[in-house]
Amino acid sequence: MDRISALRNVENALRAFENGEEDLSGTERRVAAVLRTYATEFDGEDAVFRAVGDPPVDGRVVVAPSEPAARERVLAAAGIDPVDAESTAGDDVPEFDLERV
Template identity: 65%
Template sequence: MDRISALRNVEEALAAFEAGECSLSDLESDVRGVLRTYAADFEGDLQAYRASGDGPADGLVVLAASEPEARERVAELVAGSVTFSVSAVD
């Protein structure tokens, strides 16, 4: 998915929300899906990994070539000593 397609899809999701055709959680899910698809295409062979654990790391999704690299990316994004694990996102 290219940038223009991603922006169009987000715009369509926002328009549906504004028209009352979907809920906020539906909008969030749609936009999240667009962003993940865009990021996966943009980043090439990288895979999405979701962190689970304490504080700001919990639920954080990063793109990385491997699980160890995903751990490093999460650690760089969250400050302090936070306990977390990562797993591939389907």
């Protein structure tokens, strides 16, 4: 699914919600399904990575051009400064692996 198709599908879900044809939880499911489909079919130089490990990074999914960049984006998405994490080898930094989605 390309970006335009994904946006159209999200727009259709929002329209159904606005028209009372779908409730909030149904709309959330539809939008999440669109995003999952878009992410798993992501095309281009970047790849989709999922973090597997300690909270709060476990399960986070990011798009990045490389594994090191994905690691930085996962940390940033979890509210952890990647620069501080690299310079601090402490218990505050969660341990995790990355897998391509």
